[in-house]
Amino acid sequence: MAAAASPEKHFPVSWDMFHRDCRALTWRLAGAGPFDALVTVTRGGLVPAAIVARELGIRVIETICVASYGGAAGVPDTQQGNLQILKGVTDAIVALGRGDGGKVLIVDDLVDTGKTARVVRDLLPKAHFATVYAKPMGRPLVDTFITEVSQDTWIFFPWDTGLAFQPPIAGGA
Numbered sequence: 234m235a236a237a238a239s240p241e242k243h244f245p246v247s248w249d250m251f252h253r254d255c256r257a258l259t260w261r262l263a264g265a266g267p268f269d270a271l272v273t274v275t276r277g278g279l280v281p282a283a284i285v286a287r288e289l290g291i292r293v294i295e296t297i298c299v300a301s302y303g304g305a306a307g308v309p310d311t312q313q314g315n316l317q318i319l320k321g322v323t324d325a326i327v328a329l330g331r332g333d334g335g336k337v338l339i340v341d342d343l344v345d346t347g348k349t350a351r352v353v354r355d356l357l358p359k360a361h362f363a364t365v366y367a368k369p370m371g372r373p374l375v376d377t378f379i380t381e382v383s384q385d386t387w388i389f390f391p392w393d394t395g396l397a398f399q400p401p402i403a404g405g406a
């Protein structure tokens with residue numbers, strides 16, 4: 234199944250909300266550890282990974298670099314294309330993620346269709362997958378998340394947005 238072609242609902246997330254939700258995620262993860270390494274799915278996973286790693290005291294951090302959404306200039310990247318792994322993880326992390334003597338935590342900002350999570354899971358099948366937000370299609374692929382939004386909702390992260398004038402509701406906005 235594909236992602237919602239043109240998400241109807243908006244879920245804007247402020248920096249404060251995001252920080253609070255990442256802390257809540259960490260509380261939920263505390264019982265699932267301890268973790269020997271954290272793998273963050275770039276780029277969206279980088280911000281929650283920094284917060285979760287700080288809270289859980291994880292210092293071994295690796296990236297898996299994946300790209301799949303690419304929109305036209307000036308609009309959100311709501312269309313998912315072919316998923317590309319631009320950089321994988323080291324053999325040592327792959328061994329840990331297969332359950333060889335340690336525990337790996339994967340962190341991403343959200344799971345939507347689950348396409349990204351499936352590719353990362355195939356690489357690290359025994360790792361614990363955590364996202365801050367989840368949509369129904371991708372939810373079965375993650376072990377821990379904090380907030381679920383509907384499939385036709387687009388989540389707007391603070392690093393993708395800024396303050397802007399909002400027309401009054403009475404004007405038909």
Ligand SMILES: O=P(O)(O)OC[C@H]1O[C@H](OP(=O)(O)OP(=O)(O)O)[C@H](O)[C@@H]1O
Nearest residue numbers: 275276277301302344345346347348349
């Ligand atoms: O469940 P899916 O439908 O696969 O979508 C989820 C992925 O999409 C976004 O990443 P994106 O590929 O847009 O790159 P980015 O992290 O660099 O923004 C998001 O950060 C997740 O990694």
Ligand SMILES: O=c1[nH]c(=O)c2nc[nH]c2[nH]1
Nearest residue numbers: 302345386387388389390
């Ligand atoms: O900023 C984003 N918001 C979303 O809802 C989403 N889904 C996939 N990729 C996404 N990126």
Ligand SMILES: [Mg+2]
Nearest residue numbers: 275276277278
């Ligand atoms: Mg991403």
